[in-house]
Amino acid sequence: MAFTLSKAAVIGSGVMGSGIAAHLANAGIPTLLLDVKREYAVSAVAKLPKTNPAPLFRSADAQLIVPGSIDDDLGKLAEVDWIIEVVTEKLDVKRRLLERIDAVRGPRTIVSTNTSGISVNAMSEGRSEGFRKHFLGTHFFNPPRYMKLLEIVPTPDTDPEVVAAMRAFCERRLGKGVVVAKDTPNFVANRIGTYGLLVTLREMEKGGYTVDEVDAITGPAMGRPKSATFRTLDLVGLDTFVHVAGNVHGGTSDPAERDVFDVPAPLRTLVERGWLGEKSGQGFYKKIKGADGKSVIQSLDLLTLEYGVGRKPAGAAIEAAKQAKGARGKIKALLGANDRYSQLAWNILAPVLLYAADKLGDIADTALDIDNAMKWGFNWDLGPFETWDAIGVRRSVERMRGEGRAIPAWVEAWLAAGNETFYASDAGKRFYASAGSYAEVEMPKEEISLRALKERPGSVVLSNPGASLVDIGDDIVCLEFHSPNNAIGGDILTMIERGVEEVRRNWRGLVVANEGRNFCVGANLMLLLMEAQDEEWDEVDRIIRMFQNAMMSLKALEKPVVAAPHRMTLGGGVEACMPADIVLFSSETYFGLVETGVGLIPAGGGCKEMALRISAEAASPEEDLQPAINAAFETIALAKTSTSGPNARDLGYMRASDRVVMNVDHRIYEAKRLALALDEAGYAPKPRQRIRVVGRDGAAVLKMGALQMRQGGYISDHDLLIAKKLAHVLAGGDVPAGALVAEQYLLDLEREAFLSLTGEPKTQARMQHILATGKPLRN
Structure with a gap:
């Protein structure tokens, strides 16, 4: 049916x-x-x-x-x-x-x-x-x-x-x-997650740890969210947590399990007092105003039930986890240090791993389901069985046995059969422990994993430290960024140029996508700042030209190009998508030309593309472009970023040809499908267009609006300088209204404005500040 x-x-x-x-x-x-x-x-x-x-x-x-x-x-x-x-x-x-x-x-x-x-x-x-x-x-x-x-x-x-x-x-x-999930109390994620939180509360009480110490261990150091244990409980609501724990306490027939799910007295006391977390204004944490008027976060002492400013914990285990790379590296480093914090981590982790193994088959059919539930429902980087693999199954089980912990029979049998991990991979295929042997992880056709594909011999067509060209099947290749934070530097720009030539000769189309945490946070700002501080203006000019040329090469490719951004897609990341025939936005794509936040304007074609779209989408050659240019100016000048993929349409970033995919895991498959459809329809690249601009009169309108904002105290003098340069570029420079200009002409205007702003001390201060703090500087 x-x-x-x-x-x-x-x-x-x-x-x-x-x-x-x-x-x-x-x-x-x-x-x-x-x-x-x-x-x-x-x-x-x-x-x-x-x-x-x-x-x-x-x-x-x-x-x-x-x-x-x-x-x-x-x-x-x-x-x-x-x-x-x-x-x-x-x-x-x-x-x-x-x-x-x-x-x-x-x-x-x-x-x-x-x-x-x-x-x-x-x-x-x-x-x-x-x-x-x-x-x-x-x-x-x-x-x-x-x-x-x-x-x-x-x-x-x-x-x-x-x-x-x-x-x-x-x-x-x-x-x-x-x-x-099976129809059991709390199903999968809440069953294991609640168990883990209750174990943590008891270990905290037993070892005399503070709220701040526990959260320092049970957050990113353990491959968990920053909210860790107690910020998570405050967000969920302590009363809600007690109710969820009660589901298992009243629904299990195992006395030992019932004891674990009996909520500790301190937590019940907080609920009785109405200290339920964020919704009541206080729980394990409370936010107050300090003497200077700024907010201060206080943490609760569970012995005295009084709040105070907590101390940031420090120790060998915490420092080792900070220095380690990736969730697997961090958790191994955390457990490997010999201090009270590594002991706390082990005492929390070991029971959770054993509990997950013990409940396999009762709450879900596979280890994969349990791992996915914890990653998707609690935002863990690694599920319980993936964590076990990371720390070493055999070695950790030996330690558990030595401590008198009960090992589930199927785990003992698994190790006795000579297996060392719960997951295995071979030639791009992934397997998981199931019924005494490995079963293949069957990837839905809609999920294309670049990581898995790259394990297959011959799938990587071209590669350098910043990017790769990966064969994703059906004569389509994917341009994957994999530089630090996927920031665009020389390696990625070189790969774009090489990739364009490769696709032109041998492939049906190109997808631009990756599996990073974010699609791209922009250009390599550190490199630009270093060149500017050394006053290497020719080098800055060369970098901008290289960026612009790479984007124009991508745009001129005689084969279809589909970009599939996800999550943070900022600055140069946006400009890397704009040349594509179709941009397939993930539903959670935060898309914006944000260069003004670091004292610059878009110079990789962002301004040019916005002006081009406004010109091309006009209903007639006589239509007044000024309202649309005003809106684009506001979007770029205020560094507006979409709050979702669909919201990109409201900001003028999405064209009629662009699409949204709801499931982020389907984006590469869907992008490939769109590229194939364009090819099958007899793809022909769009001809170079002349751009109708609003010219010097239109620029004056934009500058007047910016001046009024300055006079109203909404922006600084430096913001006004940036706005004037942006207005000059978007309007098409010193030409009459309605003039037709070439794309290269607007790119030259972008580059000139960018270069001049790079030399401004206040722009360099903004760049330095965001690199150091991650936050914009308003100067």
Whole structure:
């Protein structure tokens, strides 16, 4: 059976329900949002555009959400394809609502419950056969837009085709990472995550560690988020955590496990006092105003229950983890140091690894599912079994045995069979431990892994320290950046030029994408600053020309080019995408020409491309370009960055030909598919265009606006200088309004302005400041 999921309903307009409705709207799905009273749903929808972090890609997407009440609008549920119940976490409340839904749902409507741990099977008891076949759990993690994990929890009655349809829909349309979980208390991620947090609390109490010490160990040093243990608990809400822990405490038949999930007394005391974390203003941390008026973060002493400014922990283990590279290196370094902090790390980690192994088969079928759940749901860099591989399975198990810890029988058997790791790879294929032997990780066709491809002989066509050209199949190659932070320097520019020639001769098309944390944070600012401080102006000029020439070569390639940026795509990263025939934005792409923040203007073609697009998109040769140029000027001058992929359209960065892909893991496959489609359609490169500009009169309008901002105290004198140079470039220089100019002419204007600003002491101060602190300097 084929399922069409084109319209949805969410019942419950609280934080979670409205967040799920918002993400459905992000995916373009009209959604009915119901609550006990219509005004509750109306209020929830009204809050969405004002909520931070933003649950919507674009504020306008809220129009896809229609508020209503359960009593008045229940009959409308017959018109939707998917109903998601998101009411209070009480079994009896959910069952009563599901009974009403059963009476009105369509025969093929899928119904799911968003629960963090209540039995899905228990909810479906007494429902009709058709309901039970179409019912399952869909546990979204909060906030739904940003958290990748979605746990799908079928019951014994759920139709397997419904599970398959929901998995495919949620992965492709909602961009989720799906793990199919067993119907056990807290499912997968919360089961292991809650266990780990409770173990941490007990080890803290046993060893006399402070809140600050525990968070120093259980954050990035252990391959976990910066929020570590106690900032995470404050964000989640201590009352919510106690409730989730109670699911296992009341649902397990194992006395030892029940003891672990019995919430420690200090945590219960905080909940009784109403110190619930961020939502109540204090929890394990509290923010106060210091004597100087600045915010100060205080941490809680669990013995005295008093707050104070904590001390930054220091020790051999902490320092070793800081110096190590990558999550695997950091955790090995942390455990390898012989101090109280490495002991704390081990005492937290060892029980979690053993617990994950013990629950394999009970909460999820595979080690891969458990690892993915923890990476996607708790933002761990490594799942439990990947962590075990990193520290050495055999060596760590020997240490566990020596400490009297119980080792799961299947782990003992795995090692006895001569296996040393839970994962293995061979010729680009990856395998994981399963049922006593290795099973291949079956990558969906939509997921192309450059890392895996590069393990296959002959897949790397060209390479240098900054970038590679990788064969991704079907005569398409991918230009991958892999310099530090993917910053664009000479290596990448050289590879672009070489790659263009290679593609021209031997390939059907080119994809520009990578698997870095961010697509590209811009040009190599350190190199530019060093040359400027040494007053090597010819070298600065050469670097800019090299950048511009590489971008123009990419644009002139006789084969289709598709760029697929993701996450931070700034400055030169934007300019590396602009020459492409299609830019395939990941839904979470933060895209912006931000050079003014370091005292410069875009000079790799960014200004030229914005002017060109405005000229090309004019409805007629007589259309007034000034309003569009004003908007582009504001976007660049204020270094505006899109808050999502779709929001790039609102800032003028997205063309009609550009696209958005919801699942970041699908971007390379989709980019390749688009390149092939262009080739099959008989691709021909666009001819060089003349650009109609607003000229000196238009520049005067832009400069007047900037002057008014200066007079109003909104910008500094140096900001005004930058704005005037930007206005000169965007307007097309000292030519009459309506003049037609060449692309190279605007590139020359960019380069001249960039060079002159590079020589300004205040620009150099801005560059130095952002390199040192990561924050812009307003001078």
